[in-house]
Amino acid sequence: KAGVTQTPRYLIKTRGQQVTLSCSPISGHRSVSWYQQTPGQGLQFLFEYFSETQRNKGNFPGRFSGRQFSNSRSEMNVSTLELGDSALYLCASSFIAGSYNEQFFGPGTRLTVL
Amino acid sequence: QQQVKQSPQSLIVQKGGISIINCAYENTAFDYFPWYQQFPGKGPALLIAIRPDVSEKKEGRFTISFNKSAKQFSLHIMDSQPGDSATYFCAASMTRNYGQNFVFGPGTRLSVLP
Numbered sequence: 001k002a003g004v005t006q007t008p009r010y011l012i013k014t015r016g017q018q019v020t021l022s023c024s025p026i027s028g029h030r031s032v033s034w035y036q037q038t039p040g041q042g043l044q045f046l047f048e049y050f051s052e053t054q055r056n057k058g059n060f061p062g063r064f065s066g067r068q069f070s071n072s073r074s075e076m077n078v079s080t081l082e083l084g085d086s087a088l089y090l091c092a093s094s095f096i097a098g099s100y101n102e103q104f105f106g107p108g109t110r111l112t113v114l
Numbered sequence: 115q116q117q118v119k120q121s122p123q124s125l126i127v128q129k130g131g132i133s134i135i136n137c138a139y140e141n142t143a144f145d146y147f148p149w150y151q152q153f154p155g156k157g158p159a160l161l162i163a164i165r166p167d168v169s170e171k172k173e174g175r176f177t178i179s180f181n182k183s184a185k186q187f188s189l190h191i192m193d194s195q196p197g198d199s200a201t202y203f204c205a206a207s208m209t210r211n212y213g214q215n216f217v218f219g220p221g222t223r224l225s226v227l228p
Contacts, residue, residue, distance in 0.1 A: 004157070033216070043158070043203060043218035056215045090157050103216070105150075105157030 002027065004093050004106035012112045018079040021109045025072050025093030031055075032074040033103065034066060037088040046089075049074055078111075086113045116141060118206050120219030127226050133191040135222045137204035140185065144206035144217075149178065149189045152201045152221075161202075162189070194226045 005024045013019050025032050034046040045058035049068035068074045072093075078085055088110050092103040119138045127133045137147075148163035164171045164178045164187065171178045177190040191198055204219040 035216075035218075042220045043205075043216075045215055045217065048215070058215070092157070102148075102160050102163070105159065107155070107157050 004091055004104050006089075006091050006106040006109050008109060009107065010110045010112075012114060013081050014114050015081055015083060017081050018077065019081060019111060021076045021078075021089055021091075021111070023074045023076070023091030023093075023106060025074070025091075026104055029093035029095050029104070030072050031094045032068055032072065033092045033094075034074070034076050035090040035092065036060070037090055037108070038086075043090070046076070081113045083113050086111060116217050118204060118217050118219040120204050120222060122222060123220070124223045125225070127194045127224065129194065129196060129226055129228050131194050131226075133194045133198070133224055133226070134188060135202055135204070135224075136186065136188045137206075137219050138184075138186045139206050139217075141206070141208070142185070143208045146207040147178070147180065147187050148205050148207070148216075149176075150203045150205065150218075152203065158203060191224075194224075196226045196228050199224055199226050 007022045031050045033048040035043050037043045046060055047054055047066050048056040052068045063079045066076045088108040090105050090108045092105045094103045121136050149161045150158035151161045152158040162173045162176045162178055164180050166182050169180050175192045180187045201221045201223050203221050205216045207216045
């Protein structure tokens, strides 16, 4: 079974621009979560989607948004990029949304904002 | 109250030794405690996880000890190997709205010397 894939793997943008990151979960997985990883703040939860609905949301500004499609693929969008948005963005999928479900992480998209 | 504290920040162990990483949490609503291992350039991978109704769980060389009253849990890596050199994250999750919201510790960088 193919793992979680994320595209692109690397991205360079300038302040004020917007960016869209894509995540394809493991086949059959319906829950997709997004995380931001930085050296200073560690791994922080952004949001979780299940069956095209946002189930949970972390403490990030409205510039961060996401969506999930009917095939469970998910996209994350960041508008009006700031220097502090430079980070590794990780996507994780699990079979169903609920308790104790193992999350499988993708390799991440490394975003650099100049 | 949503924080998960983790120590030490870095750890150096000789091959064959025991690596111990500790985590503490405040929110008693957390009901799932996984440990993740992350190698450079990769996403985190689940190592082992425990629920609060169990005090210890062992899988191979990896053991989680859980102290519910103290709100602490730890990862023990027995017979540590150079291949175990990675960053380890503890996490805590609570089930709500039929979804989950993971909170991660800041990570411990483990180096196992040959």
